Amino acid sequence: MKKVTVRATKPGDVDALLQLQKRVYPTITPWRRDHLANQLEIFPEGQLIAEMDQHIVGCASSLVILWDEWADEHTWCEITAAGTFSTHNPDGFTLYGAEVFVDPGLRGQRVGHTLYEGRRQLCRHLNLRRITACGRLPGYRAVSHLMSVELYVKKVLWGDLVDPVLSFQLREGFHFCGIMSDYLPEDDDSCGQASLIAWVNPTYDPTRQTALQIASSSLTEFQP
Structure with missing residues (x-):
């Protein structure tokens, strides 16, 4: 198995990312180039790519939020x-x-796992409390005429069914927290539904500020 590495996304990666995204999601509207540029400007640490043989084979994008909102x-x-x-x-x-997407020709090569580990390392480094996401349920459409999305997820949790995304996320240590209805309406394979998942950072220290809060305070102090 070839080695997969993760690094921060750079502006020069945008073209390759857009091409990869089109291959992964041919029926979903791709990102806009200016949106990717904005992500890199706002939160460069949160934008990761996976490489194999110096080729971009995956991407993980994230932002920091006040979860209560x-x-x-x-x-x-x-x-x-x-x-x-x-x-x-x-x-x-x-x-x-x-967002997370992986070259469809390389599934099973631990690209997704490496990207998820990169996110976990980032969460620990920044001293954030948790990672949350809303994952696609691409196996649901095939059985949607037989059961509700809630029952579908229960069967995935019980091991009766395998969902390409949720089953992977559960193996990565995430916990299922509920359904987000109409999360991505154009995602036909998931019937627009998504599973809310969470991973709690075991090294989070509530007595310390996060790295981003410290950096923000420093910038404020030095503003004229």
């Missing part, structure tokens, strides 16, 4: 400000996973 039902468009990440808040304690 978003704990109720929300859509991908709302929480990410339509992909611009202008909802990023350095005072927050939650790393929100906005």
Whole structure:
């Protein structure tokens, strides 16, 4: 198995990322180039890519939020400000996973695991309390005429069914927390539904500020 490495996304990676995203999600509207540029400007630490043989094979994008403001039902468009990440808040304690995608020809090569581990390392480094995300349920459409999305997820949790995304996330140590209805309406395979998941940082220290809060305070002190 070839080695997969994770590094911070750079502006020069944008073209390759857009091409990869089109291959992964041919039926979903891709990101806009200016949105990617905005993500890198607002929160560069949260934008990661996976490489294999010096080729980009995966991506993980995230922002920091005040979770109390978003704990109720929300859509991908709302929480990410339509992909611009202008909802990023350095005072927050939650790393929100906005997107993960992997080259479809390399599934099973631990690319997704390496990206998730990169996010966990970032969460620990920044001293954030948790990672949350709303994951697709791409196996649901095939059985949606037989059961509700709630029953589908229960069967995945029980091991009766395997969902390509949720089953992977559970193996990565995330906990299922509920359903987000109409999270991504154009996601036909998931019937627009998503599973809210969370991973709690075991090294989080509530007696310390997060790294982003410290950096923000320093910038404020030096402003004229």
